[in-house]
Amino acid sequence: MHTEALVQSILVPLFLILLTTVEDTLLQSVSQVGGVCKFSSESSLRRCRTPDGKICSGRGKCDCGVCICEATDPGKFYGPRCDCHDWVCSTYNGTTCNDRGYCDCGMCECDEGWFGDACQFQEECNLPSKKSKALCKNPEGVVCSNRGTCHCGSCMCNNKDNRGLVTGRFCECDDSKCLDEDTGEVCGGHGQCYCGNCYCAPGWHGDKCEFQCDISPWESKRRCKAPDGKICSNRGTCVCGECNCHDVDPSGDWGDIHGDTCECDERTCHQTYDRYMDSYCTGHGQCNCGICDCKEGWAGKKCEHPLSCSLSLKSSMKKCQGTSNLPCFGRGQCQCGQCACYPPGDSRVTGKNCECDDRQCENISGEICGGYGYCSCGHCICEEGWFGKLCQFPRSCDLSEVQSKELCETSDGVMCSGKGSCHCGQCICRPQDWWVSGEYCECDDRECDKHDGLICTGNGLCNCGNCECWDGWMGNACEIWVGAEY
Structure with missing residues (x-):
């Protein structure tokens, strides 16, 4: 049965593409006599025009009433008006229609027993109701984020407007963020929206896939490559050969990440990133592309060490380190061998070395x-x-072993994602793999942003790859202090 479905999923789309090619060739042969087009120029273009007025959807050339679609990488557009592309059917896990169907011009045709836009729902369900609901709970324990209903361990998101803008495994995503303000289309009609972010079709760029690039993707990446080989130094996005650096300055006046390839990160010049104070180089130097040039009488990575101190810089830092690799455990400022913990006045951060x-x-x-x-x-x-x-x-525990294990299984039947053990219906992730977390040990906390070598800068908790900052802190890595002035 599976072999038959696999053969069908391969042969059917190939047959459709072949049929389209044959139809286009036949139409072109009929429309041309002796190599001369029998249609007028206006009639030819009318046959190639899409309902929105574009010729061949803007992705090909019109040749005597027939669209010759441009080849793109990866894949290509096809269809009578070059309006089909199978990337539209790609899903979050990198498959096409969840490997339970085939793509027909951007629409999933599901195998028997499956349904949904991406063939994600099973018609017959053998899961107990309790286990089904458990699989639908988001990391906060809310079923389908209160934005959908649970069906056999999968969330069916509420989309009353029939636009499908509430998405995600737990209906946690708001794809209205992908709507183009001018056209109202998702990703401008030139991309796929994944959890509020546009992933553009080949040749299209921008936050909403709103413009095309006149250089190849290879050339674009080459121009954006930083001296360390990373695209935009991993601190920005590459658009048509130019880097748009991530601006982390909450005031919006000046981005602390800049440079042609975002190679300059002036956050490293801050002792504590404070939106109210320009505390570059502890006030004792000038920040030059992320490196402090200290004034006379001061030394250190952030000009924090006075040369008048009786201790050398190395001795001062050693006294502040204690058992950590970072001075003051990354939670304070080292001043001549003494730690001043921050934020000041917070009684939760204490100790000689913070x-x-x-x-x-x-x-x-x-x-x-x-x-x-x-x-x-x-x-x-x-x-x-x-x-x-x-x-x-x-x-x-008042649960039987069978009941306990049922609650610890992921939707694909793996116990705690294979990265932990089950205790009373809860997953205990392997302690030796400190980065593994989540209700089913499905999260990798190494994906959380770092600053000064610390995950979430030590000012928040890593929650399934995202930093949840404590009061007074913000930023992707909780590196920005926004509390009371000090």
């Missing part, structure tokens, strides 16, 4: 040790009957 960070005992909602313990120097001391980093696991 080694105690009681914020580490809080979960996303701010609860300390899950309500079943107390915090001691950034570590939870759990009450009897509870364990875990945040005292989130009960030692006793």
Whole structure:
């Protein structure tokens, strides 16, 4: 049965493309007599024009009433008006129609037993209701983010306008962010929207795929390549050979990331990034493309060390490090061998070397040790009957082993994504792999942004690849202090 479906999924689209080619060739042979087009120029263009007035959808040339589509990489446009491209059927996991059907001019034709825009839903369900709902819960434990209904472990998102703008595995995505302000089309009609971000068709660029590029993708990347070989230094996006650097300055007046290839990152010149103060190089130097040129009498990576100090820079930093690789554990400023923890006045960050960070005992909602313990120097001391980093696991369990394992399985039947063990219906991710997290150990916290070598700059929690910042901090890496002035 699977072999038959596979053969069908390969042969049917090939047959459709071949049929289209034969039809176009036949129409062209009929429309031409002796190599001369029998249609008038106006009649020829009318046959190639799409309902929105574009000739061959803007992706080909009109030859005697027949569209000759441009070849693109990857794949190509096809169809009578060059309006078909199978990238439209690609899904989040990199497959076409979730490998449960084939793509016909941007529409998924699903195999028997499956339905949905991307063939993501199974007609017959053998999952128990409880397990189905468990698979539909987002990381916060809300079924389908309260924006859809659960069907056999998959979320069917509410889309009353029939535009399909609520998407995502848990209906967590708002694809209205992809709408072009001028045309109202998703990604300008030239791309696919994935969770609020446009991924453009070959040859199209921009946040909403609104313009085309006159140079090849290879040449565009070559021009955007930084000296270290990374495209826009991994701090911007490459558009037609030019880098648009990510502006992290909340005031919007000046981007701290700049340069032709975004090679300059002046955030590294800040001791603590403060939107209210230009604290470049601790006020004792000038930032030049991310490197501090210190004034006379000052030294250090951020000009934080006075040469009048009786300690050398190396000795000062060593006294501030303690058992960490970073001075003051990355949570303070080292001044002549003494740590000043920041933000000032926050009693949760303490210690000679700022080694105690009681914020580490809080979960996303701010609860300390899950309500079943107390915090001691950034570590939870759990009450009897509870364990875990945040005292989130009960030692006793009223579930059977079968019931417990059912709640720990992912939608594809893998226990804790193969990266942890199951305890009372909850996944305990492997402690040796510190970066593995999530309800089903499905997240990679290495994807969270870093600053000064610290994930989320030590000012927030990494939640499934995204930084959740504590009060007073913002930015992709929680590197920006926006609290009270100090």
